[in-house]
Each structure stands twice: as C-alpha cells, then as structure tokens.
Amino acid sequence: MNQVFNKDILQGKIAFVTGGGTGITGGVAKAFAEHGAKLAITSRKEENLAAMKAEVESFGGECFTVAADVRDFEAVENAIAATREHYGKIDIVVNGAAGNFLCAANELSPNGFGTVVDIDTKGTFNVCRASFEALKESKGQILNISATLHYLATPMQIHVSAAKAGVDAITRNLSVEWGRHGIRVNGIAPGPIEDTEGMKRLLMPELKEKLTRKIPLQRFGKIADIENAALFLTSDAASYVNGVTLVVDGGQWLLGTSLA
Numbered sequence: 001m002n003q004v005f006n007k008d009i010l011q012g013k014i015a016f017v018t019g020g021g022t023g024i025t026g027g028v029a030k031a032f033a034e035h036g037a038k039l040a041i042t043s044r045k046e047e048n049l050a051a052m053k054a055e056v057e058s059f060g061g062e063c064f065t066v067a068a069d070v071r072d073f074e075a076v077e078n079a080i081a082a083t084r085e086h087y088g089k090i091d092i093v094v095n096g097a098a099g100n101f102l103c104a105a106n107e108l109s110p111n112g113f114g115t116v117v118d119i120d121t122k123g124t125f126n127v128c129r130a131s132f133e134a135l136k137e138s139k140g141q142i143l144n145i146s147a148t149l150h151y152l153a154t155p156m157q158i159h160v161s162a163a164k165a166g167v168d169a170i171t172r173n174l175s176v177e178w179g180r181h182g183i184r185v186n187g188i189a190p191g192p193i194e195d196t197e198g199m200k201r202l203l204m205p206e207l208k209e210k211l212t213r214k215i216p217l218q219r220f221g222k223i224a225d226i227e228n229a230a231l232f233l234t235s236d237a238a239s240y241v242n243g244v245t246l247v248v249d250g251g252q253w254l255l256g257t258s259l260a
C-alpha cells in the first residue's frame with residue numbers, strides 16, 4: 001500500500017483506465033483505488049481484467065471491467081458508455097494501453113510499425129475523443145502514459161518512439177483545446193521501471209547492473225514511483241498543471257543512456 005498521499009485523495013472519483021489490467025498502468029489503477037477512486041478498467045484480455053478486479057475487491061475497492069481494444073473506436077465508445085451507465089460519470093481517464101517489442105527499423109514491417117502506432121497513438125486519441133462529453137460534464141482529466149524513447153533516439157524502438165511522440169502531441173493539443181472546458185490533460189513519461197512486462201521484454205539481465213550505474217539516481221524506478229506521479233497529477237494538488245508530460249526516470253534520458 002502506497003503511503004505517500006492521504007488515502008482519500010481521490011475519494012468520489014471515477015477513473016477509466018485502459019491497459020489497467022497489468023504493469024505500470026495496473027499499478028496506477030490499484031493506487032487510484034487505494035486512494036478512494038472507483039475503477040473502470042479495460043483491456044483486450046478478459047483474464048487480465050478478472051485478475052485486477054479480484055485484487056482490487058480484495059482490499060475493498062470497486063472495479064468495473066469492460067473488454068475493448070483501443071484501436072476499435074466503436075468498442076471504446078461502448079466501454080465509455082457502459083462505464084457512465086454503471087457509475088453515472090467519469091472523472092479521470094488514463095491511457096495506458098500500449099504495445100511494444102524490439103525490432104530493427106530495417107526489419108520492421110509496415111504493419112508492425114502501424115500496429116504499435118494504432119494501439120498507442122490512435123488508441124489514445126480514440127479514448128480521449130470518446131470520453132470528451134463525460135469529462136466536460138465532470139470537469140475531469142486525462143493522463144497519458146508516454147515514454148522518453150523519442151527525446152533522443154532509441155535503436156530498435158522506431159515504432160514506439162514515433163507512437164509516443166504522437167501521444168505527447170495529443171497531450172499538448174488537447175490540453176489547449178479542452179482546457180476551456182475545465183479538462184486537464186497531462187502525461188507521465190516513465191524511465192526504466194523494474195518488474196514490468198516491457199522491461200522483461202526489453203532488457204537482458206546482464207545489462208541491468210551496467211545500466212543502473214548510468215542512471216543519475218543509481219537505481220531503476222519502481223511502479224510505485226509512477227503511481228505517486230499519477231496520484232499527484234490527477235489530484236487537486238495539480239489543479240493548475242495542464243499540458244505537461246512529467247518525466248519520472250531518475251534523470252536517465254538526460255544522459256542519453258539507451259536501453260536497447
């Protein structure tokens with residue numbers, strides 16, 4: 001249980017979280033529930049949803065689940081509508097659904113590139129677009145999970161770098177267009193976070209120690225580090241923060257330390 005913030009910091013809030021079944025975004029969803037929010041989580045995989053629902057309910061939280069692929073706008077619209085029907089409103093939307101794998105640009109197929117852009121970038125747009133009316137009504141907010149890969153260049157990650165650059169553009173554009181409706185739009189760019197599916201896929205164990213020495217704070221991040229950033233950005237403590245992608249990476253990207 002995360003102890004940094006008051007446990008009722010999100011009391012009464014309804015959070016709709018994509019990719020909320022696992023990994024960093026799963027941690028963020030749980031942290032929201034531990035701090036008073038009621039959850040609606042969506043993922044392509046029913047089994048991830050069921051596991052998260054059971055976990056959240058085990059500590060007394062509420063978790064509504066609805067399977068949807070963020071690439072499918074109609075499915076996203078249905079998921080948003082079902083959540084509004086279930087809870088009556090949506091206050092916070094977290095775009096965490098993402099796809100990733102390592103592949104050299106000269107070996108990546110156009111469909112491989114497009115698949116990741118479709119999940120990360122178009123998926124984020126789809127969810128934002130479908131939740132606009134609900135967020136306008138609640139004067140709610142959006143939190144987009146991004147990355148630092150595209151700040152410099154990350155070999156084997158051209159698809160994700162391009163996709164996350166698009167996500168950051170969405171964060172900035174919507175913060176400007178929707179700020180007047182009382183909707184805040186921010187992002188988080190996690191650095192190297194331990195024990196995530198992404199890190200298991202991307203990082204050979206023997207490289208971890210070498211890389212740790214190159215991180216200014218001399219450690220990998222924890223999912224709790226991202227949870228704390230998400231709690232801050234979605235709470236009233238950040239009520240004047242809009243259009244920001246908060247980097248939570250121990251200063252890693254500034255040294256240009258490639259993970260690949």
Ligand code: COA
Pocket residue numbers: 098099100101102103108109110111112113115116197198
């Ligand atoms: N290397 C190269 N290309 C790959 C690949 C890999 N490891 N994995 C998938 N692709 C390509 C496929 O070859 C295909 O292109 P093609 O039709 O030209 O052959 C394209 O990507 C789509 O693959 P497919 O398996 O049909 O996509 P999907 O929608 O079922 O899966 C992925 C989406 C590819 C992102 C998959 O990796 C995934 O679901 N990952 C789980 C989520 C995740 O990665 N989470 C971590 C987030 S950091």
